[in-house]
Amino acid sequence: MSKNARLSLIIVAVVAVVIAGFVLFSRNNNTTAAPQSGGGKVTVVEYLDMECPSCRAAFPGVLKLKSEYGERVTFDVRHFPIPSHRNAELAAVAVEAAGAQGKRDEMFKLMFERQQEWGGQQTSQRAAFVTFAGQLGLDTAAFETALGDSALKERVLAQRTEGGKAGVTGTPTFFINGTKFTGAPSYDALKSAIDKALS
Structure with a gap:
């Protein structure tokens, strides 16, 4: 495997980990006590x-x-x-x-x-x-x-x-x-x- 191909794989892996972490973080920080509806203030x-x-x-x-x-x-x-x-x-x-x-x-x-x-x-x-x-x-x-x-x-x-x-x-x-x-x-x-x- 060429050096450039290995570097590309590493970048893809890092991006995947960052995205997965963001999704997990977003999911775990939903602290709304009760569902809210839009509309009024x-x-x-x-x-x-x-x-x-x-x-x-x-x-x-x-x-x-x-x-x-x-x-x-x-x-x-x-x-x-x-x-x-x-x-x-x-x-x-x-x-x-x-x-x-x-x-x-x-x-x-x-x-x-x-x-x-x-x-x-x-x-x-x-x-x-x-x-x-x-x-x-x-x-x-x-x-x-x-x-x-x-x-x-x-x-x-x-x-x-x-x-x-x-x-x-x-x-x-x-x-x-x-x-x-x-x-x-x-x-x-x-x-x-x-x-x-x-x-």
Whole structure:
């Protein structure tokens, strides 16, 4: 092998090692506490369980914050159904099924407003969710089909897994610009944290 060929091989090997090191370094230094969405200057990510009374209690305050901040703050709701809540996973799928027909937010609202009727039950509340879909004017046949859609269920479970990796252990859990919010998620406390992030 000529001297030039050997030198070329060494250069190629060094470049490969540098590239591999860069890729590995980039991968290991992803320290974002929770996934962030683009859009607003501040992103609020909430992990919730549709059957959780604390999530229901926080919901009106979150709605108020959304209307007050408008486009300055991006609110991103993700599912974290707790296994001990018999209908939480199906409720999350129902919300996404409603979303397929453009009524995700409306189903969220109705689910929380009627939570005391269906939450805490040890039998499937599928029929109640189909009734809710009808009340929202959805195509109930398409909605029922979507409730059995494995892709929607996988989306919900993937969000729960993602939340667990981000440090979510209970609901509701909020992240503001990737930083986990601590304390009771009252309207005033969340507003204060958002204002601080905006300033």
